[in-house]
Each structure stands twice: as structure tokens, then as C-alpha cells.
Amino acid sequence: MNDENNRLESLIDHALESYTSRAARPGLDQRILASVVAASRPRGPAWRWRPVWALAAAAALLAMIAIPVRYKLARPTVAMVHAPDVVVEKRPVQTAPALVSNAQHTSAVHLRPVARDLAETKTIAQTRTGIFAPLTIETIQMKPITIAPIQIDALN
Amino acid sequence: MPESAGEGARGVGSFAAFVERNSNFVYRIALAVARNSHDAEEVAQETFLQIFRRNRWEEIEDERGYLARVAWRLAIRRLKPRMVEQELPPEIPSCEASPEVSAMDRQLEAWLHARIDELPEKLRRPLALAALGELKLVEVAKTLGLPEGTVRRRIHTARQKLKQELREWRGTGYE
Numbered sequence: 001m002n003d004e005n006n007r008l009e010s011l012i013d014h015a016l017e018s019y020t021s022r023a024a025r026p027g028l029d030q031r032i033l034a035s036v037v038a039a040s041r042p043r044g045p046a047w048r049w050r051p052v053w054a055l056a057a058a059a060a061l062l063a064m065i066a067i068p069v070r071y072k073l074a075r076p077t078v079a080m081v082h083a084p085d086v087v088v089e090k091r092p093v094q095t096a097p098a099l100v101s102n103a104q105h106t107s108a109v110h111l112r113p114v115a116r117d118l119a120e121t122k123t124i125a126q127t128r129t130g131i132f133a134p135l136t137i138e139t140i141q142m143k144p145i146t147i148a149p150i151q152i153d154a155l156n
Numbered sequence: 157m158p159e160s161a162g163e164g165a166r167g168v169g170s171f172a173a174f175v176e177r178n179s180n181f182v183y184r185i186a187l188a189v190a191r192n193s194h195d196a197e198e199v200a201q202e203t204f205l206q207i208f209r210r211n212r213w214e215e216i217e218d219e220r221g222y223l224a225r226v227a228w229r230l231a232i233r234r235l236k237p238r239m240v241e242q243e244l245p246p247e248i249p250s251c252e253a254s255p256e257v258s259a260m261d262r263q264l265e266a267w268l269h270a271r272i273d274e275l276p277e278k279l280r281r282p283l284a285l286a287a288l289g290e291l292k293l294v295e296v297a298k299t300l301g302l303p304e305g306t307v308r309r310r311i312h313t314a315r316q317k318l319k320q321e322l323r324e325w326r327g328t329g330y331e
Contacts, residue, residue, distance in 0.1 A: 005319075008319045008322050008323070009315075009319070011264065011268065011322060012268065012315060012318050012319065012322070014265070015264075015269060015272065015318075016272070016283065016287035017287065017289075018265060018269070019268075019269050019272055019284065019287065020184055020187070020188060020284055020287045020288050020289075021184070022184075022187060022193070023180065023183075024180060024183040024196070024197060024200070025197070028179050028180065028183060028197065029172075029176050031197070031201065032175050032179055032200060032204045032205075033171075033175055035201045035204075035205060036171070036175075036201075036204060036205050036208045039205055040208065040209075
């Protein structure tokens, strides 16, 4: 029984020895050193990336210019209008001839004389120099949408 | 990395000697986890690369213990996504057999390797590490991050299991 146990122990020992003693392919040291050298080497000269950086910088600059310009164009334009000076035309006061109604003469209509200030102030433009012209907003007229009734045929 | 060219050459030279001393050991540690030569070699390369980057290989006191821990950790990390607990196909054993093994039946050897592979990882790993014959039990325990007593018990359990399987196998007509 003890011999049997020793025999089994010995078999397991031998199996374990061969299990863990599997050697690597020849040249493992060289492959390790080569991988270390390859990994520690710089990936490429720095100037190789210069065109990329230059292109990126140019693109960024272009974007910095183009985006505000595009934004400005998209907004409604505001024009500076140099409007003419306000012209105020004054006319002399005209007094109309007095028309007095005659109560006795009912057939005739007499009008009381009215003093009218005919001073007519004509404002050609309320605008003054240096003031923005008013904005005009155009409204888009949409055609009404008509929905035709759907006809469903009865199934046979 | 070494700063000057002279220091660099010296550093690479000493590192080459360091690799030469330990490459096979690291490979075997990795193989004990990975169970296939491709992964084991990758782990060995990664281990040395990591040590080279840290640039402290000359300061390591216990080379074997340190390398075993690094290689073990990298091998485990590498195999984790593949669900190590699942059974991996056992690799064909090497033809380089020791004189003792040469007397052993090839068929039995292959069968035993398959049984070792089938052991639960928590039993197989301490058994394989101890079987390397290059680490003391305390170093194996340190590498695995387990108490020494636990490692001893697991190795014992693993051997008992193998023995039991051998008995059953021999009972079914071997010899």
C-alpha cells in the first residue's frame, strides 16, 4: 500500500516536472530584447507631424474667421440712412369770411365764421440724420392646406 | 531611461544580462498560468518591458520573487477576459523529457497533464508554481498573495485529487 502510494507520488512528480518545464522556442531572449528596443524607440521624427499641425492650425484659423462672418451674414441688414433735414412748411393763417346764420331766414343756411388755423405742418420725414431706418419685416403668406377626403371602397 | 549614450549602452547591456538570466523562468511562470506558449511568451515580453520602463532592474533584491509576481500578475490580467476558470485546451507536452520522465509512459504523462489542467485554478496554480522548483513555498505564497498555510493545503489537496484520479484510471485497466 505504501509502495503503491510512493509510486503514485512519483508519477505525479514526474508529470508535474514535465508540465512546468516546457521550454520556450529558441531565441526568447532576443525576441524580448527586440520588443523592448522597439517599444522604447521614438515612433518617428518630430518633423513628420509638422504638416499635420500646420494644417490643423490653418483649419482652426479659417474656422475662427468664417464662423463670425457667416453669423453676420445671416443676421438682417441694418442700413444707415442719411435722411434729409426736417422741412417744416408754414402757411399763413387764413380767416374765412364770417357767415352768420339768420334765424329769421330758415330757408337759408348761414354758417358762423370759423377761424381755422391752416398752418399745415408737413413732416416729410420724422427721421433725423444719423438715426437708423426702421426695419421692415416681410410676412410670408402660406397657402391654406386642403386635405381631400379619403374615399375607402367597401371590400367585396 | 538612461540619459547619456554611454549610460544607455551600459544600461541595455546590463538589461540584456538580466533578460538572459531570467527569461526562461519568467516564461515558465507565465506558462503556469496561461497554459499556452504564445500567451506565455507575450507575458514574458511584457514583464521585461515593464521592468525596463521602470529602469530599476539593478535595484531588485529578490529577482526571482519579484519577476514571479510581475509575470504572474500580467498573466492573470491577460487571461481574465477569457474566463480562466473555463477549461483551456491542454498543450502538447514538449519532447524534451527529463531522464526520469523518459521511463514514464507517454500516454500516462499526457493523461496526467490533462488532469492537472482540469484542476480548479485555485488548486492548479499553486501546484504549478511550486512544481517549477525555483520558488520556495513562502515565495509561491507571496506571488499568489495567499497565506503560506493556504498554499500548502491547496497543493496537498491538488495532489490528493490527482492521486485519486490515477488510482481510478489504473483501476480501469492501465498497466
